[in-house]
Amino acid sequence: MTDFHEEFIAFAVKQGVIRFGEFKTKAGRMSPYFFNAGLFNDGSSLSALSNYSAQAINGANIPFDMLYGPAYKGIALAAGTAMALAEKFNRNVPFAYNRKETKDHG
Numbered sequence: 001m002t003d004f005h006e007e008f009i010a011f012a013v014k015q016g017v018i019r020f021g022e023f024k025t026k027a028g029r030m031s032p033y034f035f036n037a038g039l040f041n042d043g044s045s046l047s048a049l050s051n052y053s054a055q056a057i058n059g060a061n062i063p064f065d066m067l068y069g070p071a072y073k074g075i076a077l078a079a080g081t082a083m084a085l086a087e088k089f090n091r092n093v094p095f096a097y098n099r100k101e102t103k104d105h106g
Helices: 003-015 043-060 073-089
Strands: 018-024 030-035 067-069 095-097
Touching: 003 018, 003 043, 043 073, 067 073, 073 095
Parallel strands: 067 095
Antiparallel strands: 018 030
């Protein structure tokens, strides 16, 4: 495990994003941890998460031509990661996202 992986885990614990214990997933399986990405909910934490994501992408050496951020939480992460890749690694990559269809009310 690299230093930035350990830093990310410490950051997630500090933010309260990851909790350890016994949790039941939506699929009915038991898990020793719960990761709530919705708690990356301010500029500072999203910036840090985007930087960690950019480091992971850059270090993976996997070819790609675009980042995709699924609605809703993924949109901000894809945009932030694209910015971090451009700023930190001089990799200007496009990002795309989908739009959740609204439910028919009334």
